[in-house]
Structure formats: C-alpha cells, structure tokens
Amino acid sequence: MSNEEPGNPQGAFSTATYRFRYRRGVVGESQRVVHQSVFADEASVWSLCRRQFALDEVEEVERCGMPCLACTANAASAATSRTPALDGGSLVVEGSEVR
Numbered sequence: 001m002s003n004e005e006p007g008n009p010q011g012a013f014s015t016a017t018y019r020f021r022y023r024r025g026v027v028g029e030s031q032r033v034v035h036q037s038v039f040a041d042e043a044s045v046w047s048l049c050r051r052q053f054a055l056d057e058v059e060e061v062e063r064c065g066m067p068c069l070a071c072t073a074n075a076a077s078a079a080t081s082r083t084p085a086l087d088g089g090s091l092v093v094e095g096s097e098v099r
Contacts (some may be wrong), residue, residue: 048055
C-alpha cells in the first residue's frame with residue numbers, strides 16, 4: 001500500500017493494487033471470492049466492486065481462487081474504455097469508421 005492518493009491532504013488513503021479475500025471463518029466459503037483492491041487506509045481496504053472491507057477480516061492472495069465477478073466486470077469495463085469501442089459491428093476510432 002503505497003503511492004499516496006493526490007487530492008487527499010491528510011494522506012489517510014493510498015492506492016492499493018493487490019488481491020484479497022475474506023479470511024477463513026469470517027464468511028462462508030462461497031463468499032470468499034478474490035477481490036481487486038483500489039484504495040486502503042490503516043483499517044480498511046476498498047475493492048474494485050466498490051465494497052469496503054476491514055483489514056483484520058481479509059488476507060492477501062496471489063492469483064488463485066474464484067474472482068469476484070463485479071471486480072472482474074469493472075476491470076474489463078475500465079480496460080475497454082481506453083481502447084477503441086465497437087459500435088454496431090464497426091470499429092470506431094476518434095469519430096472515423098473503419099470496416
């Protein structure tokens with residue numbers, strides 16, 4: 001958890017780029033999906049699916065486990081917003097149509 005977030009004068013939040021899930025025993029196994037972190041402070045971490053988790057209830061994981069579908073969808077949406085969009089089967093690049 002590094003890189004202090006600009007616009008936060010107290011420096012309480014920082015960007016976070018790791019995967020985590022609930023610790024065993026906190027929730028049922030079906031709810032222990034792997035989330036992608038976005039922001040964290042000394043007590044909480046926020047996921048890409050816009051949920052807040054207490055740090056003492058979660059564990060950092062490598063690339064294993066069932067991913068959170070909402071985190072995955074938001075990551076895919078963010079990734080495709082930086083690339084040319086498909087519009088009715090045609091590739092649209094800055095207002096011009098390429099077929």
